[in-house]
Amino acid sequence: MTASRPAEARPAFQIEFIDPVEGLAEVRVEGALTFADGGALWDRLRSKLPMAAKAGVRFDLSGLESIDGGAMALLVQAKWDLETSGTYCEFTGSTGAVAKLLALYDGDARAAPRTPRLHVGVLGHVGDSTLAAVRGTQVFLAFVGSMVLASGGVLRRPRTGNWRGLVPLVTRTGADAVPIVGLILFLIGFVMGFQSAVQLKEFGASIYVADLVALSMTRELGPLMTAIIVCGRSGAAFAAELGAMRVSEEIDALRTMGIGPLRFLVFPRVLALFLVLPVLTLLGDFVGILGGLLVGVVSLQLTITGYLNETLRALDLWDISQGLLKASVFGLAIGLISCSQGLAATGGAEGVGRRTTSSVVISLFALIVIDAAFTLGFYELGL
Amino acid sequence: MNAPLITVKDLTMGWGDLILLEDVSFEIQRGEIFAILGASGCGKSTLLRYLTGLDEPMAGSIRIEGVGAPTLEVGRPAFGVMFQSGALFGSMTVGENLALPLNEWARLPPAAVSAIVRAKLRLVGLQDSEHQQPSELSGGMKKRAAIARAMTLEPDLIFLDEPSSGLDPVSAVELDELILTLNADLGLTVVLVTHELPSIFKIATRCVLLDRPTRSILAWGDPRLLRDESDLSEVHHFFNRTSPEHTGPGRERKDV
Numbered sequence: 106m107t108a109s110r111p112a113e114a115r116p117a118f119q120i121e122f123i124d125p126v127e128g129l130a131e132v133r134v135e136g137a138l139t140f141a142d143g144g145a146l147w148d149r150l151r152s153k154l155p156m157a158a159k160a161g162v163r164f165d166l167s168g169l170e171s172i173d174g175g176a177m178a179l180l181v182q183a184k185w186d187l188e189t190s191g192t193y194c195e196f197t198g199s200t201g202a203v204a205k206l207l208a209l210y211d212g213d214a215r216a217a218p219r220t221p222r223l224h225v226g227v228l229g230h231v232g233d234s235t236l237a238a239v240r241g242t243q244v245f246l247a248f249v250g251s252m253v254l255a256s257g258g259v260l261r262r263p264r265t266g267n268w269r270g271l272v273p274l275v276t277r278t279g280a281d282a283v284p285i286v287g288l289i290l291f292l293i294g295f296v297m298g299f300q301s302a303v304q305l306k307e308f309g310a311s312i313y314v315a316d317l318v319a320l321s322m323t324r325e326l327g328p329l330m331t332a333i334i335v336c337g338r339s340g341a342a343f344a345a346e347l348g349a350m351r352v353s354e355e356i357d358a359l360r361t362m363g364i365g366p367l368r369f370l371v372f373p374r375v376l377a378l379f380l381v382l383p384v385l386t387l388l389g390d391f392v393g394i395l396g397g398l399l400v401g402v403v404s405l406q407l408t409i410t411g412y413l414n415e416t417l418r419a420l421d422l423w424d425i426s427q428g429l430l431k432a433s434v435f436g437l438a439i440g441l442i443s444c445s446q447g448l449a450a451t452g453g454a455e456g457v458g459r460r461t462t463s464s465v466v467i468s469l470f471a472l473i474v475i476d477a478a479f480t481l482g483f484y485e486l487g488l
Numbered sequence: 489m490n491a492p493l494i495t496v497k498d499l500t501m502g503w504g505d506l507i508l509l510e511d512v513s514f515e516i517q518r519g520e521i522f523a524i525l526g527a528s529g530c531g532k533s534t535l536l537r538y539l540t541g542l543d544e545p546m547a548g549s550i551r552i553e554g555v556g557a558p559t560l561e562v563g564r565p566a567f568g569v570m571f572q573s574g575a576l577f578g579s580m581t582v583g584e585n586l587a588l589p590l591n592e593w594a595r596l597p598p599a600a601v602s603a604i605v606r607a608k609l610r611l612v613g614l615q616d617s618e619h620q621q622p623s624e625l626s627g628g629m630k631k632r633a634a635i636a637r638a639m640t641l642e643p644d645l646i647f648l649d650e651p652s653s654g655l656d657p658v659s660a661v662e663l664d665e666l667i668l669t670l671n672a673d674l675g676l677t678v679v680l681v682t683h684e685l686p687s688i689f690k691i692a693t694r695c696v697l698l699d700r701p702t703r704s705i706l707a708w709g710d711p712r713l714l715r716d717e718s719d720l721s722e723v724h725h726f727f728n729r730t731s732p733e734h735t736g737p738g739r740e741r742k743d744v
Contacts, residue, residue: 350577357542358575358634362589362641363565 118142118169122153125160129193135168140175150183162187166207167198177210185216248445252375255367270373278339279381283388286334290389293326294318294396302405311405315415318397320424327390328382328428329476332435335382336468340443343374344464347447348457356448366448375440382436383429390428423488431479435472442468491553493518493645493677494539499548501531501538508534510703512548514696518644521671521678521691523711525726526698532681533572533649535698539679540569540647552645564593567645568638572653574630576622576637582609583618586637593641608636612666628659632666639670646670648680652687660684664691685729689715697726 118136132154138146154162164180166172172180180196187194199207207213225233259266301317347370350356356366394416401407446464450456492515499512508531516522524532537543538550541558552558555566576585586605590596596604609615612632622630631651638646651667652660664687670676671691682688688695688711697714699706699722707714707723715727724730 353578354571354573354575355577358569358571358577360542360560361540361565361567361569361638362592363560363563364588364592 118146120146120149129161129163131163131165133165133168134180135170137170138172138176140173140179143176143179146176147179147183150179154183154187161193162195164194164196165198166196166203167200169199169203172203172206174206174210177206177212181207181210181212184212188216244449245442245445248448249441252367252371252441255365256372259368259372265368267369267373270369271377274373274377275381277342278335278377279385282335282338282381282385285338286331286385286389287392289334290322290327290330291392291396293330294322294393295399296396297321297326297393298397298400299404302400306405311401312407312411312415314397314401314405315407315412316419319394319416319419322393322397323390323420323424323428325428325476325480327393328386328432328435329472331386331389331432332382332439332472333469335378335385335436336439336443336465336472339378340439340468341461341465343440343443344447344450344461345457347371347444348450348460351448351450352453352457371440371444371448374444375437378436378440379433380436382432382439386428386432387425390425427479427483427488431476434475434479438471438475439468442471490518492516493520493553494679495549495551496539497549497551499535499538499550500546501534502546507546507703508700509698509705512698512705514705514708516677516679516694518553518677519671519675520693521667521680523688523692523695524679524681524698525683525688525695525711526706527700527726528683530698530700532698536647536649536679536681540567564641565589566643567647568635568641568643570631570634570638570646570648570651572649574622574634576625576630576633578622581619581621582614582625582633585622585633586640589637589640604640608640609633611639611670612636613662626659628655628663631655631663635666635670639676644675645677645679648678648682650681650683652682652684660687667691685727697723 118134118138121133121135123131123133132150162184164184184194184196196207196212199212298314298318302311302314305311305313305317347356350370356370359366359369398409398412398416401412402409443464446460446467447457450460494516496515497513500507500510501512502508512535524535526532534543538545539558541560550558552566558567576582577588580588583602583605586608587601590601590604594601606615606618609618612635614629614632614636617625617629617633622633625633635646635648635651648667652663655663667678667680668691671678678691680692692711694709695711695714696708697706698704706726707718707720711727714723718724718727
């Protein structure tokens with residue numbers, strides 16, 4: 106239940122502007138003034154005071170029964186604004202609690218100089234963003250370099266690796282992602298089968314739905330869609346987790362125990378994604394083909410055996426393995442980007458949120474670029 | 489006098505264009521409880537980060553006897569650190585938090601690690617919390633668990649960042665007593681950053697008072713002597729909890 110605000114309640118204060126006497130205009134404030142009346146008070150001061158500004162202003166507070174801090178802050182600011190524009194200004198007649206509050210809010214002091222906010226123009230913003238992007242790239246490359254050294258160290262002396270941490274990470278990033286990867290890739294195979302069936306039926310080439318679904322799932326959509334799902338699930342989780350550890354000093358604590366965060370935290374995460382993504386992709390390829398099969402059997406009246414035979418005829422081992430190769434590289438990219446973003450978090454919860462968002466955005470961008478590079482590379486190599 | 493355990497020489501502290509303190513030099517003797525004091529924002533925690541090797545100073549040097557410049561890159565750490573929030577790993581139990589450095593640096597069978605962990609927890613009065621998650625502990629318990637974790641590798645030197653801040657008076661006193669016990673019974677050298685005056689007077693053998701306006705050390709020595717005998721008004725204000733601007737419970741209104 107919420108308390109309703111009385112509609113159009115009359116403010117419990119009065120404000121009266123009296124024309125200049127002996128060179129000073131007088132502003133008489135009476136009644137009880139609270140910050141809830143601040144809007145009305147501010148509007149009236151703003152509209153009437155500039156006219157009195159030439160003469161100088163005396164605020165007579167003798168009729169003020171009570172005032173709260175917010176309203177006092179507005180009165181003091183009005184006085185300071187007048188003083189800044191060169192007008193003499195003073196408070197008089199305050200007593201008791203009003204006088205105490207006036208002193209507390211520096212009503213008897215001169216206007217405090219305000220540090221002007223530095224104005225940055227459009228070009229400035231473009232320059233800042235460019236510098237930030239360059240710096241970000243430098244930091245990321247340094248991170249990858251350190252990561253290569255840390256991984257080399259672990260491979261040389263396997264005992265120093267955090268192998269115990271690897272199994273739960275593989276479970277979290279792999280096994281736990283099976284339902285969502287399965288469902289989404291099945292639906293993608295189904296939708297693709299359906300869309301292509303409509304066209305291919307026209308030419309009496311319905312059986313080629315199997316070829317289309319199988320090739321596009323294994324070569325392109327299987328690895329890419331699985332990577333996008335893993336990026337949203339595990340990449341974001343890694344960035345948030347490491348970011349929270351960073352801002353709560355856990356990363357520093359780890360370092361003071363002589364345990365390198367790259368070796369202990371990042372290496373198992375990147376390795377987990379490197380291992381898990383090809384497996385999830387293989388699963389995605391399989392259920393995607395099943396989605397196409399459902400369309401073939403239900404909508405095109407193909408037999409299960411006929412559809413599967415056509416699929417096997419269309420696919421060769423390279424189609425599947427190039428998808429898995431891509432998936433491994435996607436795994437490395439997601440792991441490195443999300444961990445580097447997480448470790449760069451600063452400034453508390455807001456910083457963690459910002460880095461988590463960046464990790465997903467940068468990873469998605471990187472996935473598309475890597476995918477395009479692979480496609481172009483395989484095409485040029487005639488694979 | 490013996491060679492100091494930690495020698496800080498001509499240290500310049502800050503980052504970017506901001507300089508917090510310049511030419512800071514002091515020494516910490518073995519077996520001391522040494523307090524780093526100063527107002528908020530004067531660079532106490534930054535100094536602690538330099539002393540523990542988490543950051544590098546802008547200029548000047550820090551030497552720890554037998555270690556050289558503090559670094560976190562090579563080998564088993566020579567000192568333990570307790571962070572202000574405790575910084576226990578939230579994904580592990582309290583026991584696993586303590587076992588982590590042991591598993592990293594000592595080739596011990598799991599039963600031996602477990603025995604050491606339980607002993608360290610008993611030392612700080614947390615014997616019943618081995619299987620709890622850090623999120624289930626109170627603020628004081630977290631800090632004690634963090635002290636226990638900092639002590640698992642048997643260091644001679646331990647750094648504590650605001651050990652009693654945010655604790656109720658009873659927990660704060662208990663923590664002070666724990667620090668005194670560790671110092672007296674184990675010969676541990678303790679370097680701590682703190683704001684708590686009762687705690688400083690009770691446990692610190694010596695202190696250094698940092699000052700932001702002058703970017704330097706304002707005073708150093710026995711905190712009780714500084715409180716009673718210092719001629720400097722800033723030192724007097726700090727140790728007697730008075731403010732140069734506040735002369736009474738409320739500010740007197742200045743005459744207009």
